[in-house]
Amino acid sequence: MSRIVQKFGGTSLADVDRIKKVAQRVRLEVDAGNEVAVVVSAMAGVTNQLVDWTRQSSLVHDAREYDVVVSSGEQVTAGLLALALQDLGVDARSWLGWQIPLRTDGAHGKARIEHIDVTGLRNRLARGQVGVVAGFQGIGPRGRITTLGRGGSDTSAVALAAALRADRCDIFTDVDGVYTSDPRIVAKARKLSRITYEEMLEMASQGAKVLETRSVELAMNHRVRVHVRSSFTDAAGTLLVDEDEIVEQQVVSGIAYSRDEAKITVQKVADRPGVAAAIFGPLADNAINVDMIVQSASEDGQTADLTFTVAQMDLDRAVSVLEQSRAELGYAALKPDSNVVKISVIGVGMRSHAGVAKQMFQTLADKGINIQVISTSEIKVSVLIAAEYTELALRALHTAYGLDAAG
Amino acid sequence: MSRIVQKFGGTSLADVDRIKKVAQRVRLEVDAGNEVAVVVSAMAGVTNQLVDWTRQSSLVHDAREYDVVVSSGEQVTAGLLALALQDLGVDARSWLGWQIPLRTDGAHGKARIEHIDVTGLRNRLARGQVGVVAGFQGIGPRGRITTLGRGGSDTSAVALAAALRADRCDIFTDVDGVYTSDPRIVAKARKLSRITYEEMLEMASQGAKVLETRSVELAMNHRVRVHVRSSFTDAAGTLLVDEDEIVEQQVVSGIAYSRDEAKITVQKVADRPGVAAAIFGPLADNAINVDMIVQSASEDGQTADLTFTVAQMDLDRAVSVLEQSRAELGYAALKPDSNVVKISVIGVGMRSHAGVAKQMFQTLADKGINIQVISTSEIKVSVLIAAEYTELALRALHTAYGLDAAG
Numbered sequence: 001m002s003r004i005v006q007k008f009g010g011t012s013l014a015d016v017d018r019i020k021k022v023a024q025r026v027r028l029e030v031d032a033g034n035e036v037a038v039v040v041s042a043m044a045g046v047t048n049q050l051v052d053w054t055r056q057s058s059l060v061h062d063a064r065e066y067d068v069v070v071s072s073g074e075q076v077t078a079g080l081l082a083l084a085l086q087d088l089g090v091d092a093r094s095w096l097g098w099q100i101p102l103r104t105d106g107a108h109g110k111a112r113i114e115h116i117d118v119t120g121l122r123n124r125l126a127r128g129q130v131g132v133v134a135g136f137q138g139i140g141p142r143g144r145i146t147t148l149g150r151g152g153s154d155t156s157a158v159a160l161a162a163a164l165r166a167d168r169c170d171i172f173t174d175v176d177g178v179y180t181s182d183p184r185i186v187a188k189a190r191k192l193s194r195i196t197y198e199e200m201l202e203m204a205s206q207g208a209k210v211l212e213t214r215s216v217e218l219a220m221n222h223r224v225r226v227h228v229r230s231s232f233t234d235a236a237g238t239l240l241v242d243e244d245e246i247v248e249q250q251v252v253s254g255i256a257y258s259r260d261e262a263k264i265t266v267q268k269v270a271d272r273p274g275v276a277a278a279i280f281g282p283l284a285d286n287a288i289n290v291d292m293i294v295q296s297a298s299e300d301g302q303t304a305d306l307t308f309t310v311a312q313m314d315l316d317r318a319v320s321v322l323e324q325s326r327a328e329l330g331y332a333a334l335k336p337d338s339n340v341v342k343i344s345v346i347g348v349g350m351r352s353h354a355g356v357a358k359q360m361f362q363t364l365a366d367k368g369i370n371i372q373v374i375s376t377s378e379i380k381v382s383v384l385i386a387a388e389y390t391e392l393a394l395r396a397l398h399t400a401y402g403l404d405a406a407g
Numbered sequence: 408m409s410r411i412v413q414k415f416g417g418t419s420l421a422d423v424d425r426i427k428k429v430a431q432r433v434r435l436e437v438d439a440g441n442e443v444a445v446v447v448s449a450m451a452g453v454t455n456q457l458v459d460w461t462r463q464s465s466l467v468h469d470a471r472e473y474d475v476v477v478s479s480g481e482q483v484t485a486g487l488l489a490l491a492l493q494d495l496g497v498d499a500r501s502w503l504g505w506q507i508p509l510r511t512d513g514a515h516g517k518a519r520i521e522h523i524d525v526t527g528l529r530n531r532l533a534r535g536q537v538g539v540v541a542g543f544q545g546i547g548p549r550g551r552i553t554t555l556g557r558g559g560s561d562t563s564a565v566a567l568a569a570a571l572r573a574d575r576c577d578i579f580t581d582v583d584g585v586y587t588s589d590p591r592i593v594a595k596a597r598k599l600s601r602i603t604y605e606e607m608l609e610m611a612s613q614g615a616k617v618l619e620t621r622s623v624e625l626a627m628n629h630r631v632r633v634h635v636r637s638s639f640t641d642a643a644g645t646l647l648v649d650e651d652e653i654v655e656q657q658v659v660s661g662i663a664y665s666r667d668e669a670k671i672t673v674q675k676v677a678d679r680p681g682v683a684a685a686i687f688g689p690l691a692d693n694a695i696n697v698d699m700i701v702q703s704a705s706e707d708g709q710t711a712d713l714t715f716t717v718a719q720m721d722l723d724r725a726v727s728v729l730e731q732s733r734a735e736l737g738y739a740a741l742k743p744d745s746n747v748v749k750i751s752v753i754g755v756g757m758r759s760h761a762g763v764a765k766q767m768f769q770t771l772a773d774k775g776i777n778i779q780v781i782s783t784s785e786i787k788v789s790v791l792i793a794a795e796y797t798e799l800a801l802r803a804l805h806t807a808y809g810l811d812a813a814g
Contacts, residue, residue, distance in 0.1 A: 016463040050483065056423040058490035065493075068486035068501050072479040076457065079475035083465035086472075094475050098505065099550060143506060 002167040003035040007157035010044035012231035023084035035125040039135040039157040042073025063108030074134035092130040097137035104138035111146035116163040151212030162222035176230035177237035181255040188404040206344035207258030251349035252401040262315040268303040268332035292375040344382040363400040409574040410442040414564035417451035419638035430491035442532040446542040446564040449480025470515030481541035499537040504544035511545035518553035523570040558619030569629035583637035584644035587810040595811035613751035614665030658756035659808040669722040675710040675739035699782040751789040770807040
């Protein structure tokens, strides 16, 4: 007997017919004698509709009321899936965030989970009842509904699996696992049967959309055995594991890319102490995250050029913040560029293998691709290049690191 | 300064534009210095959609999960109206049933309100914040969402007004008040500026659909000053009041009708003690309510015919229950007839005026309308007639009791 958490996304729950198929899938685990908690997203499209209504209703964004409205989508699917399970003769009941309770901080719209009291839920599971949990939602310190931000149902599922000490957390999605690269671009991409938490975390934060970054972080911290798999096939997906569970570690496990980047070059700022703080301080004050940074001496030797990246959606705001500080910063010009992509080569094997970065730079150079910014971490090398080279770079790197599928 | 509860139905909240109009209407009361709590229904059509989904999901009707799903509609409008009010600069927040809490019994799908703890809500109102309350929903004894049954938002509003000791409870609807009869049939029907609780209760239970019966009962018991009015015009509607507040009481205040009736005649049952119990017992056991009853001796002197009415929707079930008991009851034949209508003449003035019933029978006789069953109460006379005479009977009675509008 195992205790299992299953999570189904909005595409898998898009209408009543699909909800019934999900119920059948859940029943398989029940029939196998397992304790099952299911975390559900809203029907595909519903959350967007609800978000639209909140925007149309008010120019004021009250995140508390936003949460009241958008959390209703998961409430509907939780009730409907419980009904569909009962229809198959499976004992089931729905649990809303406040009923569990799944307690969060008060950051409405992007709340963080603080504590899940699983006593009631666990008792029901032990009696053989399936718990259908509305994902994405919790209850804040003042007794109001909170939501965990987009993709929050993954986080709900992993956090619940951790709290329940579940043997496995199956994330059912519309892809059938984690690939070495995006199969829509790299035809030779392979599905990974296993990936380490650290790699998955880098993959997620570097643009792979299969799992939400926070949920991977949570899985890593609590060593939750997350299994990413397709809700439409029975094929095995990808298991997130500890490093020592992977016997033959590849040097590089995957190549991610993110189009969600924009570059800003601040030309000819005074090359003196404190200038970086003067630039990045106001950006931080405006909640604009800066990712990659490179500083290079200008030709005149007196000033420096500072290049950095922000999220695409923050570009206009970042430019206007810097323009407001122009007098103070005393730069010559501001060059925004949203026509860039970040390519990341990821693998825990890098720790013990030298030459991974060098191979990346060489491969790109051989294809005539200019590298604009570089950043590295222990298990990742990222480069910023012109967006038009995205496909070329991904395929070349995939081949260079020996990741191509045979045949 | 007054404390006011306003209730808006689904037609008034059918889309974001209408929700914004409702917000403007609420603001008028706030600007006038009043404390305002608003009770909302779901957007028109949404509850039906949610109900359909629950039916499609399962043949099993688990009323607890049904409540989880259908209560989400009011959650959405409560959040959206709070946002729309904020957009107008009005401080507002939403309250779900479990947040107030509005406590009910555990009869999911048709729960009764047991207690409303208005402490939190009242404090907020006193600070000038509008409370937007999701109607139709509460929390049951085991911490699960309950709903109050169809039309339950009226009940929510009146119960909340009672708990808050509100000065007035405005029920905004798609008609502009209570009429002496249905204006779609009786062109000369007049809007009543006042009606007594007792009369309104009879009107509602005899088929007038403007207010849900339970909400009128509650208003009567707690002496809530309910004002029924249109959400689309500013005209004064109809106020529910005590009898002594109406100076010149008409003998008859209104004429209601209900097409939701069906008649069953049980022919030639043995005319012995206990036979009525033998017939109505099994019906009660099957939760079938019997309304009007008449017993008449058969021609043979040994047996009796028993005629009674049930709700249209219960007719088939009632017939099958009685057929199962045929051997035991020993009747000759069962004659169901759904082609009937119940017409009721209502007025507290009847208590002190004789001859109201006689005038009704005479008026119908003059038009050649045969009366099939009669029932009376202190302030009401109801007759069952063939459905085809509905319009003729209503208009003739309206004129006969002097209710026609001048001109």
